[in-house]
Amino acid sequence: MTSKRARPTINQVAEAAGVTKSSVSRAFTRPEMLSEETVRKIFAAAEQLGYVPNHTARALSTGRHGNIALIVPDVANPFFPPLIRAAQAEADRSDYCVFLGNSDESPQQEDKLIGRFGGQVEGLVLVSSRMSDAQIVEHASRRPVVLVNRDVEGIPRVLIDSATGVAEAVEHLAELGHKKLVYVGGPHGSWSNKQRRNAVRRSARALGLDVSVISNEFAAFESGRKITASVLATGASAAIAFDDLTAQGMLAELADQGVSVPGQFSVVGCDDVLGAATYPSLTTVSNRSVEAGKTALTLLIDILENHAIRDVRYVLNTNLVVRNTTGPRAG
Amino acid sequence: MTSKRARPTINQVAEAAGVTKSSVSRAFTRPEMLSEETVRKIFAAAEQLGYVPNHTARALSTGRHGNIALIVPDVANPFFPPLIRAAQAEADRSDYCVFLGNSDESPQQEDKLIGRFGGQVEGLVLVSSRMSDAQIVEHASRRPVVLVNRDVEGIPRVLIDSATGVAEAVEHLAELGHKKLVYVGGPHGSWSNKQRRNAVRRSARALGLDVSVISNEFAAFESGRKITASVLATGASAAIAFDDLTAQGMLAELADQGVSVPGQFSVVGCDDVLGAATYPSLTTVSNRSVEAGKTALTLLIDILENHAIRDVRYVLNTNLVVRNTTGPRAG
DNA sequence: CTGTTAGCGCCTTCAG
DNA sequence: CTGAAGGCGCTAACAG
Numbered sequence: 001m002t003s004k005r006a007r008p009t010i011n012q013v014a015e016a017a018g019v020t021k022s023s024v025s026r027a028f029t030r031p032e033m034l035s036e037e038t039v040r041k042i043f044a045a046a047e048q049l050g051y052v053p054n055h056t057a058r059a060l061s062t063g064r065h066g067n068i069a070l071i072v073p074d075v076a077n078p079f080f081p082p083l084i085r086a087a088q089a090e091a092d093r094s095d096y097c098v099f100l101g102n103s104d105e106s107p108q109q110e111d112k113l114i115g116r117f118g119g120q121v122e123g124l125v126l127v128s129s130r131m132s133d134a135q136i137v138e139h140a141s142r143r144p145v146v147l148v149n150r151d152v153e154g155i156p157r158v159l160i161d162s163a164t165g166v167a168e169a170v171e172h173l174a175e176l177g178h179k180k181l182v183y184v185g186g187p188h189g190s191w192s193n194k195q196r197r198n199a200v201r202r203s204a205r206a207l208g209l210d211v212s213v214i215s216n217e218f219a220a221f222e223s224g225r226k227i228t229a230s231v232l233a234t235g236a237s238a239a240i241a242f243d244d245l246t247a248q249g250m251l252a253e254l255a256d257q258g259v260s261v262p263g264q265f266s267v268v269g270c271d272d273v274l275g276a277a278t279y280p281s282l283t284t285v286s287n288r289s290v291e292a293g294k295t296a297l298t299l300l301i302d303i304l305e306n307h308a309i310r311d312v313r314y315v316l317n318t319n320l321v322v323r324n325t326t327g328p329r330a331g
Numbered sequence: 332m333t334s335k336r337a338r339p340t341i342n343q344v345a346e347a348a349g350v351t352k353s354s355v356s357r358a359f360t361r362p363e364m365l366s367e368e369t370v371r372k373i374f375a376a377a378e379q380l381g382y383v384p385n386h387t388a389r390a391l392s393t394g395r396h397g398n399i400a401l402i403v404p405d406v407a408n409p410f411f412p413p414l415i416r417a418a419q420a421e422a423d424r425s426d427y428c429v430f431l432g433n434s435d436e437s438p439q440q441e442d443k444l445i446g447r448f449g450g451q452v453e454g455l456v457l458v459s460s461r462m463s464d465a466q467i468v469e470h471a472s473r474r475p476v477v478l479v480n481r482d483v484e485g486i487p488r489v490l491i492d493s494a495t496g497v498a499e500a501v502e503h504l505a506e507l508g509h510k511k512l513v514y515v516g517g518p519h520g521s522w523s524n525k526q527r528r529n530a531v532r533r534s535a536r537a538l539g540l541d542v543s544v545i546s547n548e549f550a551a552f553e554s555g556r557k558i559t560a561s562v563l564a565t566g567a568s569a570a571i572a573f574d575d576l577t578a579q580g581m582l583a584e585l586a587d588q589g590v591s592v593p594g595q596f597s598v599v600g601c602d603d604v605l606g607a608a609t610y611p612s613l614t615t616v617s618n619r620s621v622e623a624g625k626t627a628l629t630l631l632i633d634i635l636e637n638h639a640i641r642d643v644r645y646v647l648n649t650n651l652v653v654r655n656t657t658g659p660r661a662g
Numbered sequence: 663c664t665g666t667t668a669g670c671g672c673c674t675t676c677a678g
Numbered sequence: 679c680t681g682a683a684g685g686c687g688c689t690a691a692c693a694g
Contacts, residue, residue, distance in 0.1 A: 340670090340671055340672085341671060341672060341673095342671080352671090352672075352673095353673085353674085355672095356671095356672060356673055356674085357673090359672095360672095360673075384671085384672075385670090385671050385672070387670090387671080387672095388670070388671035388672045388673090389671080389672055389673075390672095391670085391671080391672075391673095392671080392672050392673045392674080393672085393673065393674095
């Protein structure tokens, strides 16, 4: 078992290899500047001593630490883990370490986290940020920031365009004969929510459908259940929910109320995070969160390494995934 | 909009406040050593310049950087996000930043990640580590490590004891008249898998039930589907799956095969990550991942701040949650 | 190709 | 209570 003694420093390696620390430093950063012979000697000594360059010291001197931060509103929301995973994998390919932050849907907490990560991070990825445009711009003025699902001019961003999928959903319902539908909303600060709500309204108008909107701040299974009564009260025959969780809650409540789906009522989710796990399996709008996570990191790393601070707006389209919670209007 | 100019240093604050950098440093670390008057002056100057102590420089000089790493096999596995979230919240309370690592179920990747986080982390939390005991011990000799769902003597660990819940599951099935059951396994390197398998065998033997074990390296929906044929081939009337995902896949496949649940076959999951989302809703073993995450972090922080390197083995019991996928044996 | 010399920004004895 | 001085481990000109 290796002992716990302090890590060897660059100086010890230098001494052991019979060179100065400059050479050791170079051997680890720009070996092509040294003779093969010297590099070999240095690596041998380093290996022998178990030397690993001190990340912190290097960062202090270069100002680069190879860390990035990824902040999401809620790690436990099934929409985010696949995105986080994809982002991590991408960071990994370029040897970046990623700090994960959970803002708890709170702008204050988000701001605080950014401050805490502050000095030890080269760039930030803010996913579904709940902060104000002004705050975001402010932070982006200090270090590179890439946004996911948040559209702020001048800041590189990756947007999952659920509008296309939502539009398909409305058409789908129209074809099934539905005349009146309701959009069950999500968090106020959410860009995606706004986008989906607008898409529903626009398509409904174009197709001559009637649509009402019910807001529902906390998107989740339980709130989906609770909101169901109001949904039924509108007299609509179909609903499009902000996300799959909300839709799933509605499904459960509908079942408890004895309302058959899709016989008497149709439900469409959004983000396809549940797969075919609900019963009946949920008709929903596809999700591109994996690509979004990967793209966001690729963008950020590109900016960090090539100083390419261009104004990108990367849009990922979605589409409707028809399963079994939508059917012809009853009667 | 604040410009992007470099952050002010301790020296600039000192000059602005008319003191030396020693005093500024003290004002931020041990203000009780200074006169109130001086502290006030320094804070005013710092505020005015927008000074924030440089984390990296401080870390280099003190050796403490207030970061910890949390490594999990797969962020996207629904078992982990709640744990991650709880761990984060706990880290937050003590102002620690957390690096998240995704080992992809690979010991090599896990080892590599630890190396990458290496110098900039004060402690590690390894969740369901896939590394060998020796590797774990080796890493633990360098810096504090807390394990979750991995039982290595001498290393602080938090264990979710699914054995209690699994035992209840077996009893439950026995009471329902089942005579022959099968355990559908999970990843080979998984401590939890071993634990669950043993618990099934032990309880089955005690109750005089027959049990066969089917291994299934990749626990997930799809593999649950695929394994179903072999499960039915054993002639058992009930199955206990390594986790909910596997169970859910089995449920889907069983439905497709026209095998009714729980009429003709009973299924029990493990970890309760799906809630009531499956249909029929899944009978499963409760999960304590939130407490596990919180406890692991509390432990680690305690070790870091109080040098309390005791040998803790924290066990969280589980129990059976009966829902609707278990019923009397057919016939 | 390699050594010398300054720092990076902060903390921490040691004096006073 | 406060200042002066050295150092944490490494990188980066600048000379040879």
